[in-house]
Amino acid sequence: MSKSKKVSRRKVLAGAAAALGSAVFSGESGAQETTAPVDPTKVQGRLASELGQRSPHEKVQRIPYRSTRTSSHTPLQDLDGIITPSDLHFERHHGGIPEIDPEGYSLLIHGMVDKPKIYTLAELKRFPARSRIRFLECSGNGGRSYRPPEDRQREMTPQHADGLTSTSEWTGVPLANLFEEVGVHAEATWFLAEAMDAAIMTRSIPVSKAWDDAMIAYGQNGEALRPEQGYPARLFLPGFEGSSNVKWIRRIELSDRPFGSREETAKYTDPLPDGTARSFSFVMDAKSLITFPAHPVQLSEKGWWTITGIAWTGRGKIVRVDVSTDGGESWHQAELEEPVLPKCHTRFRLPWNWDGKESVIMSRATDETGYTQPSLQELMDVRGPGTRYHYNHVRAWTVRADGSVLFGIDPPA
Amino acid sequence: MSKSKKVSRRKVLAGAAAALGSAVFSGESGAQETTAPVDPTKVQGRLASELGQRSPHEKVQRIPYRSTRTSSHTPLQDLDGIITPSDLHFERHHGGIPEIDPEGYSLLIHGMVDKPKIYTLAELKRFPARSRIRFLECSGNGGRSYRPPEDRQREMTPQHADGLTSTSEWTGVPLANLFEEVGVHAEATWFLAEAMDAAIMTRSIPVSKAWDDAMIAYGQNGEALRPEQGYPARLFLPGFEGSSNVKWIRRIELSDRPFGSREETAKYTDPLPDGTARSFSFVMDAKSLITFPAHPVQLSEKGWWTITGIAWTGRGKIVRVDVSTDGGESWHQAELEEPVLPKCHTRFRLPWNWDGKESVIMSRATDETGYTQPSLQELMDVRGPGTRYHYNHVRAWTVRADGSVLFGIDPPA
Numbered sequence: 031m032s033k034s035k036k037v038s039r040r041k042v043l044a045g046a047a048a049a050l051g052s053a054v055f056s057g058e059s060g061a062q063e064t065t066a067p068v069d070p071t072k073v074q075g076r077l078a079s080e081l082g083q084r085s086p087h088e089k090v091q092r093i094p095y096r097s098t099r100t101s102s103h104t105p106l107q108d109l110d111g112i113i114t115p116s117d118l119h120f121e122r123h124h125g126g127i128p129e130i131d132p133e134g135y136s137l138l139i140h141g142m143v144d145k146p147k148i149y150t151l152a153e154l155k156r157f158p159a160r161s162r163i164r165f166l167e168c169s170g171n172g173g174r175s176y177r178p179p180e181d182r183q184r185e186m187t188p189q190h191a192d193g194l195t196s197t198s199e200w201t202g203v204p205l206a207n208l209f210e211e212v213g214v215h216a217e218a219t220w221f222l223a224e225a226m227d228a229a230i231m232t233r234s235i236p237v238s239k240a241w242d243d244a245m246i247a248y249g250q251n252g253e254a255l256r257p258e259q260g261y262p263a264r265l266f267l268p269g270f271e272g273s274s275n276v277k278w279i280r281r282i283e284l285s286d287r288p289f290g291s292r293e294e295t296a297k298y299t300d301p302l303p304d305g306t307a308r309s310f311s312f313v314m315d316a317k318s319l320i321t322f323p324a325h326p327v328q329l330s331e332k333g334w335w336t337i338t339g340i341a342w343t344g345r346g347k348i349v350r351v352d353v354s355t356d357g358g359e360s361w362h363q364a365e366l367e368e369p370v371l372p373k374c375h376t377r378f379r380l381p382w383n384w385d386g387k388e389s390v391i392m393s394r395a396t397d398e399t400g401y402t403q404p405s406l407q408e409l410m411d412v413r414g415p416g417t418r419y420h421y422n423h424v425r426a427w428t429v430r431a432d433g434s435v436l437f438g439i440d441p442p443a
Numbered sequence: 444m445s446k447s448k449k450v451s452r453r454k455v456l457a458g459a460a461a462a463l464g465s466a467v468f469s470g471e472s473g474a475q476e477t478t479a480p481v482d483p484t485k486v487q488g489r490l491a492s493e494l495g496q497r498s499p500h501e502k503v504q505r506i507p508y509r510s511t512r513t514s515s516h517t518p519l520q521d522l523d524g525i526i527t528p529s530d531l532h533f534e535r536h537h538g539g540i541p542e543i544d545p546e547g548y549s550l551l552i553h554g555m556v557d558k559p560k561i562y563t564l565a566e567l568k569r570f571p572a573r574s575r576i577r578f579l580e581c582s583g584n585g586g587r588s589y590r591p592p593e594d595r596q597r598e599m600t601p602q603h604a605d606g607l608t609s610t611s612e613w614t615g616v617p618l619a620n621l622f623e624e625v626g627v628h629a630e631a632t633w634f635l636a637e638a639m640d641a642a643i644m645t646r647s648i649p650v651s652k653a654w655d656d657a658m659i660a661y662g663q664n665g666e667a668l669r670p671e672q673g674y675p676a677r678l679f680l681p682g683f684e685g686s687s688n689v690k691w692i693r694r695i696e697l698s699d700r701p702f703g704s705r706e707e708t709a710k711y712t713d714p715l716p717d718g719t720a721r722s723f724s725f726v727m728d729a730k731s732l733i734t735f736p737a738h739p740v741q742l743s744e745k746g747w748w749t750i751t752g753i754a755w756t757g758r759g760k761i762v763r764v765d766v767s768t769d770g771g772e773s774w775h776q777a778e779l780e781e782p783v784l785p786k787c788h789t790r791f792r793l794p795w796n797w798d799g800k801e802s803v804i805m806s807r808a809t810d811e812t813g814y815t816q817p818s819l820q821e822l823m824d825v826r827g828p829g830t831r832y833h834y835n836h837v838r839a840w841t842v843r844a845d846g847s848v849l850f851g852i853d854p855p856a
Contacts, residue, residue: 067547070691074641075539077512078671080504082530085674087545088667091493099490109665110614111574113526117495118666126488132500134480158749158794161524161780201523228487251664252522253531254501258491261498278483336571367574369782381571 092118093189100124101168103193106321111367112163112340112375114196116251121258122168122194124293125228128278132262137246141221141284144213151262154246157203161249162268165342165375167314168194169271169298172421176406180441184428188321188339191425191437195342197375198259200266201249205240214240218284222291223265223276233274233298234288234310235267243268246279269344269373270312271419273298303414314344316403317422318351318378318395329433332386337364340375343397347371350396351378357390357426357439358405364393384429390439392426505531506602513537514581516606519734524780525576525753525788527609529664534671535581535607537706538641541691545675550659554634554697557626564675567659570616574662575681578755578788580727581607582684582711585834589819593854597841601734601752604838604850608755610788611672613679614662618653627653631697635704636678636689646687646711647701647723648680656681659692682757682786683725684832686711716827727757729816730835731764731791731808742846745799750777753788756810760784763809764791770803770839770852771818777806797842803852805839 084090090109092102101122104114121127132151140146171194174183183190218237225231235244247266248255255261260277267275273293288294288310300308318341323329337355341348347370352361364378378393396402404412409423428436497503503522505515514535517527534540545564553559584607587596596603631650638644648657660679661668668674673690680688686706701707701723713721731754736742750768754761760783765774777791791806809815817825822836841849 067544068542070541070543070639071641071643073541075536075541076670077539078505078507078515078534078536079512080507080515082505082532082534082669082671085545085667085670087675090666092491092495094491094493099492102491102493110572110662111612111665113576113612113664115664115666116528119495121491121495123488123491125484126490128483128486128488129481130483131480132498156748158792159523159751161790163526163782199524199526226483228484230484249523251526251528252524253503253528254498256495257489257498258495262500335569338572369576369784371782377574379571 090118092120093193101194103189104196106188106193106319106340107324107327109321110338110377112197112377113251114198116198116253116256116259119196119198119250119256119259120168120194122272123227123229123258123277124231127258128227129257130226130262130278135262137263137279137282139208139212139282139284142215142218142286143284144215147212149208151248154203154248154263157207159201159249160204160245161199161201163197163199163371164266164268164373165195165197166272166275167342169273169311169314169419171195173418175425175438176417176421176423179439182438184436184438185325186437187326188319188324192319194272195375198250199252200245200247202245202247202263202266205244205246205265208246209237209240214284217286220285220288222281222283222285222289223274223279224281224283225276225278226280227278231276231293232289232291233276233294234291235265235274237284239267239270267312269314271298271314274312298419300413300419301417311420314342315420315422316343316345316348316395316397316401317341318393318403319425320353320391320393320427323391323429323435324427325435325437327435329384329429329435331433332384334381334383336379337382337391338377338379339393341378341393341395342373342375343395343401344373345401346373346398348376348395349398351376352394352396353378353380354392354394355382355389358392358424361394386431388431389429390426391429392424394424503531505533506606514607516602517609519601519606519732519753520737520740522734523751523790525610525790526664527611529611529666529669529672532609532611532663532669532672533581533607535685536640536642536671536690537644540671541640542670543639543675543691548675550676550692550695552621552625552695552697555628555631555699556697557628558624560625562621564661567616567661567676570620572614573617573658574612574614576610576612576784577679577681577786578608578610579685579688580755582686582724582727582832584608586831588838588851589830589834589836592852595851597849597851598738599850600739601732601737605732607685608788611663612665613658613660615658615660615676615679618657618659618678621659622650622653627697630699633698633701635694635696635698635702636687636692637694637696638689638691639693640691644686644689644706645702645704646689646707647704648678648687650697652680652683680725682727684711684727687725711832713826713832714830724833727755728833728835729756729758729761729808729810729814730754731806731816732838733766733804733806733840736804736842736848737840738848738850740848742797742842742848744846745797747794747796749792750795750804751790751792752806754791754806754808755786755788756808756814757786758814759786759811761789761808762811764789765807765809766791766793767805767807768795768802771805771837774807799844801844802842803839804842805837807837
């Protein structure tokens with residue numbers, strides 16, 4: 031939007047000038063209208079407010095998934111750094127976003143425990159809290175890119191391609207503290223996490239994750255959880271696939287085996303080439319994505335540009351991101367920006383002197399376990415063409431000679 | 444707000460039941476109406492959206508300063524962790540918030556340089572970027588607490604008392620890169636930073652800060668700067684008093700001396716007891732604030748509670764926060780939450796077993812230079828009762844026997 035607007039002399043005389051803040055010099059015919067932009071140093075500005083708003087020039091927003099609107103994607107191409115503003119954090123829900131009154135909220139923990147207990151929100155908040163900056167990614171993220179080059183949609187942005195990942199500072203109570211209080215039995219190896227949404231989303235989680243770093247989160251980026259993130263409380267499992275981080279959590283049941291719920295049998299398992307399926311594949315492996323240059327950007331000229339993007343892993347810290355500008359022939363180590371936090375988006379940057387020729391740019395992350403993000407072919411060899419979820423293969427963008435950028439590589443001639 | 448609403452039978456028959464989602468059992472007279480809360484598992488929830496909204500149960504907001512509305516305070520008592528959501532970041536402006544079209548924006552750098560240059564926003568963004576999670580604090584923050592106990596307002600929240608500090612992830616170009624390109628002269632020791640707001644805010648800054656960590660920031664918490672934070676670009680000086688971080692920056696002039704602008708002579712200097720004033724007191728010294736328990740919270744019972752708050756320093760990292768629950772007689776080291784970042788809010792926590800008696804709780808921060816936050820008396824001895832700005836003395840809260848909390852300590856009997 032431009033502040034430099036043309037207005038007729040009549041409107042000026044009618045007093046619109048002050049409102050528009052424009053200086054207008056117009057002939058009677060209007061044919062020689064000229065305008066000058068507002069000079070913000072000559073106009074008293076807007077005063078302080080209870081809640082800030084974005085500049086009207088900024089149109090950043092999520093994209094809900096087509097007609098079902100059961101998910102929405104974070105605009106990764108519009109973001110820098112690692113924090114995702116809460117109103118842009120991706121969504122995924124199976125029965126819509128429930129309206130929950132926090133006054134009536136409670137969490138039941140029962141099953142193989144000494145003392146079953148019901149916690150109100152106030153009781154949860156009275157436990158010593160923990161805040162952690164961590165990514166959350168849907169395990170189906172990037173499915174559109176897991177196709178042979180000839181079948182792939184090229185005009186995808188980072189948001190379209192991989193927008194089901196975001197990073198927030200999450201605050202809550204360590205689940206271990208609650209498990210200690212209720213006295214979880216030594217034989218209890220799994221727990222069911224159950225939501226109070228219309229889908230009654232349920233997942234089985236290993237108890238070991240509770241003793242590690244699971245939490246019942248009630249805070250996001252300082253304030254209360256957003257409704258679409260599980261308000262007033264959710265399970266948060268750093269590094270685990272999104273769907274296991276059960277939102278609007280109302281019940282936890284301890285057991286010595288998994289529960290075999292719909293969302294861990296019919297869905298959220300990974301079909302393999304031999305006809306079997308990999309189940310309980312919780313951890314999100316190392317992955318990275320270039321967010322600039324990326325579709326729909328068009329580079330205006332050859333010369334120096336900075337390739338940047340995000341890398342993350344559910345297994346700890348990212349230790350290295352390599353970037354190729356020649357389709358994987360050679361790789362260059364990118365700079366990782368501080369802070370490099372475990373199980374968190376990490377920003378990488380690499381200056382690139384573009385020669386103006388068509389170039390295929392790619393990024394490849396390595397985590398602290400030594401694991402490196404596989405190529406599409408390597409992943410397909412192991413998982414087969416029909417697999418679902420956990421698409422962490424290397425992504426590519428094609429920068430064409432006119433500076434425009436398309437997702438993926440050109441199909442074989 | 445409660446979801447459990449009473450409705451008449453007539454309204455139910457008229458079809459309101461589905462909209463309200465309530466189960467209603469009513470006698471003809473309506474005298475025996477009973478209601479059941481909505482069961483969110485029985486109702487399809489709201490679908491995905493372009494921009495998220497807070498739960499209607501959450502009323503978190505800034506408080507604009509009285510009638511002038513030239514500032515607004517961050518609701519520190521409602522926040523946990525370290526990140527401040529951008530729409531809750533404190534504001535301070537001297538001529539209101541200008542409306543700036545980013546297409547017409549430019550930054551001029553001139554004066555004692557080899558090649559004066561004008562940068563468009565696109566040109567600034569083409570430089571390699573840097574993102575840093577850093578606090579920003581107004582140097583006048585906490586002035587209301589710099590009074591003898593008998594004059595002090597007791598019913599202040601953390602927001603009222605010290606809400607002019609916030610933390611964001613800031614993205615921009617290091618000013619050093621721009622200074623290298625224009626060729627700043629070796630004799631240039633100061634630069635003027637000038638805003639394009641109605642106040643034409645100007646401040647003189649030492650060039651050494653540019654070679655250290657100053658940046659021209661255009662990003663905040665991933666997205667574009669908010670209008671009240673300098674959209675589309677501001678000077679960001681990690682650790683320096685807020686007013687020197689000139690927003691809506693349009694001009695930088697290099698010189699071999701400071702410029703003596705209004706906002707560094709008539710204001711933003713610190714009067715001393717001998718009648719002189721301390722000028723160019725840029726760096727914000729170590730400070731801390733307990734955000735829970737704090738007014739208007741009322742502890743419901745004696746027993747275990749977690750004292751928590753934030754600590755920060757413009758001189759690097761916080762290395763230690765001590766908490767007293769007996770008015771400064773004894774101190775206990777609080778836990779510092781990771782990540783502990785330089786020039787950034789750091790969250791501290793300390794479990795406290797409250798015995799139900801009136802208690803004065805205080806926090807005291809130490810930074811990596813070895814400097815420890817002074818007491819009010821120590822600060823007054825050095826700066827005198829009439830000083831302004833840089834009020835980093837130790838704060839106290841009085842927890843009364845009924846669990847209510849007041850700012851400060853009881854006045855002398």
